[in-house]
Structure formats: structure tokens, C-alpha cells
Amino acid sequence: MRLYEYEAKKVFASTGMTVPKQFGVIQSPDDLDELDLAFPVMLKSMVLIGGRGKAGGIKKAKDLAEAKKIAGDMFNLVIKGYPVETILVEEVASEAGACYVGITTHPATFNVIMMVSAQGGIDIETVALENPEAILKREIPGNNMELPEPLANEFAEFLNKSLNGDKKLLASIKDAVKKLYATFQKFDCKTAEINPLIITTDKKAVAADAKVVIDDNALYRQGGLFELLGLKESRHDVSELTKDEQRARDAGFKYVDLLPEDFKPDPDKLYVGLVPGGAGYGIFSIDEVANIGDRFFGGKVVPVNFMDSGGGPTLDGVAEMFHLLMDKKNVDLIITSRFGGISSCDIFIRGAIKALRDRHAKGQRMLPVIGRMVGTDLPSAREYLEKAKSETPDALKDMDIVVGNQKIMADVIKDGIAYGFKAKAGQVACAAK
Numbered sequence: 533m534r535l536y537e538y539e540a541k542k543v544f545a546s547t548g549m550t551v552p553k554q555f556g557v558i559q560s561p562d563d564l565d566e567l568d569l570a571f572p573v574m575l576k577s578m579v580l581i582g583g584r585g586k587a588g589g590i591k592k593a594k595d596l597a598e599a600k601k602i603a604g605d606m607f608n609l610v611i612k613g614y615p616v617e618t619i620l621v622e623e624v625a626s627e628a629g630a631c632y633v634g635i636t637t638h639p640a641t642f643n644v645i646m647m648v649s650a651q652g653g654i655d656i657e658t659v660a661l662e663n664p665e666a667i668l669k670r671e672i673p674g675n676n677m678e679l680p681e682p683l684a685n686e687f688a689e690f691l692n693k694s695l696n697g698d699k700k701l702l703a704s705i706k707d708a709v710k711k712l713y714a715t716f717q718k719f720d721c722k723t724a725e726i727n728p729l730i731i732t733t734d735k736k737a738v739a740a741d742a743k744v745v746i747d748d749n750a751l752y753r754q755g756g757l758f759e760l761l762g763l764k765e766s767r768h769d770v771s772e773l774t775k776d777e778q779r780a781r782d783a784g785f786k787y788v789d790l791l792p793e794d795f796k797p798d799p800d801k802l803y804v805g806l807v808p809g810g811a812g813y814g815i816f817s818i819d820e821v822a823n824i825g826d827r828f829f830g831g832k833v834v835p836v837n838f839m840d841s842g843g844g845p846t847l848d849g850v851a852e853m854f855h856l857l858m859d860k861k862n863v864d865l866i867i868t869s870r871f872g873g874i875s876s877c878d879i880f881i882r883g884a885i886k887a888l889r890d891r892h893a894k895g896q897r898m899l900p901v902i903g904r905m906v907g908t909d910l911p912s913a914r915e916y917l918e919k920a921k922s923e924t925p926d927a928l929k930d931m932d933i934v935v936g937n938q939k940i941m942a943d944v945i946k947d948g949i950a951y952g953f954k955a956k957a958g959q960v961a962c963a964a965k
Contacts, residue, residue, distance in 0.1 A: 540742035630728035650694030652728030720750030805857035850883025865952030868903035892927035902948030
């Protein structure tokens, strides 16, 4: 969950970090009349994307008239697809220097990675490419809740030397570095970043900007954060979730799009949606579809999603998994599986059949559903499937579910893909094999 700058600064302040005074957050220029302002002030557009300054989304105003003019112009901005709807108004801090401090997690080792640079206020990626020696980066194993003292000293001394600072500045920088690390750990952050950490004329380190991304998997234990920010539920923006990822989240299951929302499909390729059982089986399904596509179909098979349908989903939840994929205009085929685990095969097959029956009755788009089920409640699931096929053959004519272990999943996938290509080419009249 990404935080707006004013929210991230509240988090920083809660751990004792120095931040500029916030006069308030406005939704219209007239809201400025209600604030107790001390000019000059900074007006900063609240959008969850970088590059605000270059786009005109951060400006300084010397008086109320100028502030209203800037705010009016800023509310008409769309920054990288994000319309400006709120603006943070805060004090202007006197700046004698600027640096960068950032923390994230190594994707392979899951150790904390901390980086500092005296070249603050610009993209750290640019610094890394053009002047890598200006960055001090350390991997921190052990998941300490507080930054080890030797590392705190190393980071602070590196920045202080680069900024030609003295002992007073060294102490202030060290305090900011330690508190950013403590914030990162306390609030289960994926990323915590200050760019720039400005150095004031009286040699204080102040977080002039703030970026915080909280790990979604840890939100259940961050009640204090929600209370601090006045939030009732987690929030996502379009840069994090696609519309289908948000749809899945609202329905209560895990789902990730593997392709951009605006991708243009290759008409010669088969795009396969996946409804597997469990997260591990979801990853296997992606790999196996791609592998079989490469080995037997000339690399023309593309898995379109990850999904975790395990953990005991409801009947309606299972139905929504199939609805979501059938609503995706670029999906040609659905491959599904239920393999052991705690989830009921009976609930799974009832949910899948419910989706197909509902769509057939409403004349909605339908796709071939090929798969296999093995595991809990298999006898009742088999009985329900057979009964349903005899009762509503038209709705289920393009559903082929292998029951039991007589056919390995790799062969189910291979045969399903072959059928999918035929169906896409119009060589079969959407009838089960």
C-alpha cells in the first residue's frame, strides 16, 4: 500500500523524524483561506508517482494570491495519468544542501538494502548510472529492528564528508538515517525513502519529501498505522493494481496479471487463463503452460495470469474466478486444476459450473474450460459434474474436466492447448472432446 507524501510524513514524524510543518491538505484553491499560513509556502501535488516537480506539481508561493493561482493551475494538471485532486501545503525550509536516503529489501536474499547519497533531489537511478561512487549501499542481514551502530556511523560519515559538514550536521544526519531505518522496520515497509533529505542552514536534516510503501501482507498487524492516518481500509492506486487485480481483491482471492492491460494480442498465439488450486500450483501452471507451449506449439502459447484459488474459497468466489477470465477479451482458453489440499473439489466444480450456467443464460462470452480435479470431496464432485452435464449440456458443452489421476496434468494442459488452438481457428464448434 503506497502512502501519499503527507501521510508518509505523518509516519516519519511519529518516529521522531524532522519534517517540514504541514499547514494542511486542500481540495480547492479556496481551501487556502481556511489555513493558518506563514508565507512563503510550498504547494505539492499529491499523486502516487514520481516526477511531480518536472511536471509543475511542486511550486513555492510568496503570498496568498500567488498560492491560489498556483493551486488553480495545479488542480488542472494530470501527471503521468494521475489527475491532481489534493495538494499538500507546507512550510519552506531553508536549504544549504540535499542528500538521498532509501531502504528496500533485496529480492533474492530478503535482506534489507540501505543506500545513501549526497546527490539528493534527483533520481537515484540517474546517480547510479552516471556517478555510482556517489552512492553508499549496504546489505543488512539479520532483520535488526534498529540500525546497527557501525552502519549508522558509516552512512552518516559518508554523507557528512560529501557535504563538508561538521559534528553538528553529522549528528543530525545520523539521527535521520537511524529513524528512517526504524520506521522501515516498525511499519513493515517494502520501501522507505527520503529524496531529498535537505540540510538546512542551521545544519538540521529535514525530510523534505517522503515515499513509503507498506507490504500488503503485513497490513493485518498495522492497526496503529491505519489509526494514525485515519484510514479504515487498505488503499491501492492504478499504478499498483490492474482493474482485474482490484476486482479479484474485492472478491477475496489472489490474482496477478502477467501482461499489461493495454497489450495487443498476436492473432497467431493462444492466450491461456489459469484457475489453479493454491499458490504453488498456480506458479506450476504458469511454468507448465509456457513450457508445453515452447516444446509442442512453437512458443505460441502465453499464460496471462497468476491466481491462488486455494484456502477454501466459497462457491461464489470460485464462480467469480471464471467470470473474471471470461470477461478478459484477450483470453482464448481456461485451464483449471484442483489437486489435493484443503479446498473442496465439490465447491470448486459447483462454482465453475455456476459461472458457465450463468453466462450461458445471459448470453455472455464463454470459453473452453479444460482441466482436472483430484482431492477432497472428489466423489461428490464427480457426481455433481455428471449430473450437471446431463441437465444443462448446452451450457457445459465446452467444459472438459478429468476426474482422478488417470491423466497427468501435463497431458491435460497439452491436450487443452491443442483444443484451444482448434477452437480459436473455428475448427470445432465449441464442443467438448
